[in-house]
Amino acid sequence: MNTKEIGTFIKERRQSLNINQLELSELAGVGINTVVAIERGQGNPKLETLLAVADTLGLQVEIKLKERTYEEM
Template structure:
């Protein structure tokens, strides 16, 4: 999975919850520009930032061994 795919999942979940980017950034405690970049699959966000956004959206990240 790459940042573009992660960004797409975040954007789709946010929209399904009918939350705008500003609301999500405030709820997750991250900057609006950071959130916009993540949703576009740009940049290299800190893990803490990504986990905060996922948690706010009711999502979690799972790490598995490659098959």
């Protein structure tokens, strides 16, 4: 999932809960500009920020780490 898809997913979830961007930013403890940027798929939010927003919306984030072999490095 890329940042644009994540942003769209977060926006749709927020709207389904009838929460506006300002309310989400206050509940998640992040700036309004951060919420706007995330929903637009812009920037590169810190993992901590993304987790705070997701948690506020009742979402879980699953992280998969890619294994690298020594030949790839």
